[in-house]
Amino acid sequence: MADFVRVAARSDIPEEGVLGVEANGLRICLADCEGAVYAFEDKCSHRDFPLSTGELDADDCTISCSWHGAVFDLQSGRPQGLPATRPILTFECRLEGDDVLVALPDS
Template identity: 55%
Template sequence: MGWVRAAALADLPAEGAVLGVEAAGRRVALARVDGQVYAFADNCSHRDFPLSVGEVDAASCTVTCEWHGAAFDLRTGEPTCPPAIRPIPVYAVRVDAGEVWVDLS
């Protein structure tokens, strides 16, 4: 599928919050930590709850699922806190002329 425009950089919320978008028919979550934009699947690998309503911890660079508290590393998608045991997909991000692009391939 390759690179897909996901959002305008200006639409990203402040640090600590997550924006859920649909990019090429896929649910993608975007978060900003220390000025860096991260993109990841908007589905918790535990029970498929949207991670876009989760909370980002900048210190650990993780997102925590609101339903049962599983956490995932935004850089790798690996779970860092149960009950999730499977990673979530993470996507490469490029910011170009104020637009956020994600690589869904």
């Protein structure tokens, strides 16, 4: 069961940028892709590097890890090529006013 938890203010996420936050003991990354917000675990599936330091492609809605360059689709979490072979965790996300709410597993 997942609960929606407020993790940030919408206005804290840079336009077409990313914001790393912590909630329920998880590191979460929030990304603005052309006005929509996506939430995913702030951890590359290759070597656990923080994806919040990566480069967002807001047009394609992907992020590339800054360590070895793996690229992940932010809607599905799937890697688009090596060296990552496993998906990253993605979370359902919704906006209420300026609040960003993310469905996180119970801690």
